[in-house]
Amino acid sequence: MSAVLEVTDIKKNFGGISAVDSVSFDVREGEILGLIGPNGCGKSTLFNCILGQLTPSGGEVKLDGKLVTGLRPAELNKLGVSRTFQLLQVFPKLSVRENLILAGQEHQGNMASRLVGRSDAGLTDAANQMIGFFKLDHLADEPAGGLSYGQQKLLDAAMAFMGGPRLVLLDEPAGGVNPSMLADLKERLVAINREKNATFVVIEHNMEFVMSLCSRVMVMAEGKVLAMGRPDEVRKNPAVIEAYLGH
Amino acid sequence: MTGFAKPLKIALGLAVIAGLIVVPMNFNRYGLFILSQWAVMSIAAMGLNLTLGYAGQVSLAQGAFVGIGAYAAAIMTTHGWPLPAAILVAIVLSFAVGWVLGYPALRVQHHYLAFVTLAFSTLAFLVFRNESWLTGGIYGISNIPRPHIFGIATNKPLPFYYVCLGTLAIVSLAVWWLIRSPWGRAFMALRENPLRAQSLGIDTRRYTLMAFAIGSALGGVAGALYAPLTQYIDPVPFNLSLSLDLLMMVIVGGAGFYFGPFLGAMIAVLLPEWLRFTEGYYLMLYAIAVMLLLIWSPTGILGILDRYLAERRTKAASALRAVAKSRLETAQ
Numbered sequence A: 001m002s003a004v005l006e007v008t009d010i011k012k013n014f015g016g017i018s019a020v021d022s023v024s025f026d027v028r029e030g031e032i033l034g035l036i037g038p039n040g041c042g043k044s045t046l047f048n049c050i051l052g053q054l055t056p057s058g059g060e061v062k063l064d065g066k067l068v069t070g071l072r073p074a075e076l077n078k079l080g081v082s083r084t085f086q087l088l089q090v091f092p093k094l095s096v097r098e099n100l101i102l103a104g105q106e107h108q109g110n111m112a113s114r115l116v117g118r119s120d121a122g123l124t125d126a127a128n129q130m131i132g133f134f135k136l137d138h139l140a141d142e143p144a145g146g147l148s149y150g151q152q153k154l155l156d157a158a159m160a161f162m163g164g165p166r167l168v169l170l171d172e173p174a175g176g177v178n179p180s181m182l183a184d185l186k187e188r189l190v191a192i193n194r195e196k197n198a199t200f201v202v203i204e205h206n207m208e209f210v211m212s213l214c215s216r217v218m219v220m221a222e223g224k225v226l227a228m229g230r231p232d233e234v235r236k237n238p239a240v241i242e243a244y245l246g247h
Numbered sequence B: 001m002t003g004f005a006k007p008l009k010i011a012l013g014l015a016v017i018a019g020l021i022v023v024p025m026n027f028n029r030y031g032l033f034i035l036s037q038w039a040v041m042s043i044a045a046m047g048l049n050l051t052l053g054y055a056g057q058v059s060l061a062q063g064a065f066v067g068i069g070a071y072a073a074a075i076m077t078t079h080g081w082p083l084p085a086a087i088l089v090a091i092v093l094s095f096a097v098g099w100v101l102g103y104p105a106l107r108v109q110h111h112y113l114a115f116v117t118l119a120f121s122t123l124a125f126l127v128f129r130n131e132s133w134l135t136g137g138i139y140g141i142s143n144i145p146r147p148h149i150f151g152i153a154t155n156k157p158l159p160f161y162y163v164c165l166g167t168l169a170i171v172s173l174a175v176w177w178l179i180r181s182p183w184g185r186a187f188m189a190l191r192e193n194p195l196r197a198q199s200l201g202i203d204t205r206r207y208t209l210m211a212f213a214i215g216s217a218l219g220g221v222a223g224a225l226y227a228p229l230t231q232y233i234d235p236v237p238f239n240l241s242l243s244l245d246l247l248m249m250v251i252v253g254g255a256g257f258y259f260g261p262f263l264g265a266m267i268a269v270l271l272p273e274w275l276r277f278t279e280g281y282y283l284m285l286y287a288i289a290v291m292l293l294l295i296w297s298p299t300g301i302l303g304i305l306d307r308y309l310a311e312r313r314t315k316a317a318s319a320l321r322a323v324a325k326s327r328l329e330t331a332q
Helices: A043-050 A073-078 A096-105 A111-116 A124-133 A149-161 A179-195 A207-213 A231-236 A238-245 B006-026 B029-054 B062-078 B083-105 B110-130 B157-180 B182-192 B194-199 B204-230 B240-253 B260-296 B300-331
Strands: A003-014 A017-028 A032-036 A058-063 A081-083 A167-171 A199-203 A216-221 A224-229
Touching: A003 A043, A003 A199, A017 A043, A017 A058, A017 A199, A017 A224, A032 A043, A032 A179, A032 A207, A043 A058, A043 A167, A043 A199, A073 A081, A073 B194, A081 A149, A096 A124, A096 A149, A096 B182, A111 B182, A124 A149, A149 A167, A149 A179, A179 A199, A179 A207, A207 A231, A216 A231, A216 A238, A224 A231, A224 A238, A231 A238, B006 B029, B006 B157, B029 B062, B029 B157, B029 B182, B029 B204, B029 B240, B029 B260, B062 B083, B062 B110, B062 B204, B062 B240, B083 B110, B083 B204, B110 B240, B157 B182, B157 B204, B182 B194, B182 B204, B194 B204, B240 B260, B240 B300, B260 B300
Parallel strands: A032 A199, A032 A216, A081 A167, A167 A199
Antiparallel strands: A003 A017, A003 A058, A216 A224
């Protein structure tokens, strides 16, 4: 399997603190890579460096073998990289359907066709399908701000899939989601991973969720990669146990 | 405004349009001037509503763009160019200048951006006043002609009012189209959450510049009508207070609501006339009314309506739920 994403020696310093310290890894096509580690270990900062939300202090990011370091988030998204956020980031005043159309519209046509073309950019069907897929049918016309926390998390994930991305970075998709909805979410993620051949990187604190969803898990601590391997290997790694349980 | 039935909305809209065409036929010169001014200010406020209300970019320079449009029209039409050509030039000019003014918005936001645009507003005023070779300086430009449209002279107040109203109609349709298009959705995304917008592939830089440029271009259109409406312009009407007035029209009407600017402009232009009987107290009353309104409803007049309709929807929904629940219970 070829690597979709290659990260080489990424560094990010904030003043004298090095939040991400020479991290290198690759993500293989079609896999679900878990990214775990204690709070403040640099997981989200790493995501932001990969996605162009932060400029890394050093290192390279390659997508399908092409150097993409320094591209803006919108440009990366057009290349097929999308993300979800740790905190809720839906558009509260737009309806669920409008949120999804918004999430896909920039992948249709160009600026001119988006001005003179159809109001929904031809995405109503695609949005409705996504709504059905995430079981949000009864909420399609509700403003997103009126949804429960878990429903908004589902919508946030659905939005990340609207443009038909190759690579999706999910930042704590399970945080604050109740167990039955979580099972749903996992089932959806696995289905999209298999059917659409989308590759995922998932930051998560819910160990059960990560260990059962991911084919490989990378562990970070204090900005560095501590371990990388199959879930059962990582779970037994003494360095990982120490980082989580302390001295 | 989703609470009304569609046929009712259409009927209401047609009645208002018919009223705007028919009723002013009996108006005197002054009444027609005021109504024309309302149409012109509505266009300028609609532009600002796009920049500020939809795209969330604060601008204190809309008055300057009205000025740019007005001077472009005054200079061109007094040199024998037809008004439609002048409007076109006003659009292109204020679009270009608005685009450039958008660049600071890529770096600064909110009140910092307000200060940048305020500085631009002052700069534009100084250009209008000091570059007298072009603008006539403090003496301004007089004898601005009114156009012939399809061979019909619009020198008289009523025909020129129809020119203003017709332009307002065209601009309204264009803006309606724009805010319903994916661009409108992208503008709202820019306002509500630029970070998330970027991650969805929305080129926030380009849309920010577009929001400024299009909003400013509408200011230019308004200016290009203002010049032949007053038939005399000098720098004074285009100073900072016009920008502030336009900002207030947008906020009082309801920023981010399609009909906000029409309402805001109506209040700003007509209220002084209605309150004329209070003589010197007009400004005080107006100030108090605006303060009370914004304390009660920071989202403007249409914000009140929106809140009321949302409440009614919620009540209707919970009533439905209660009915469903009691049915479930009796069934058990």
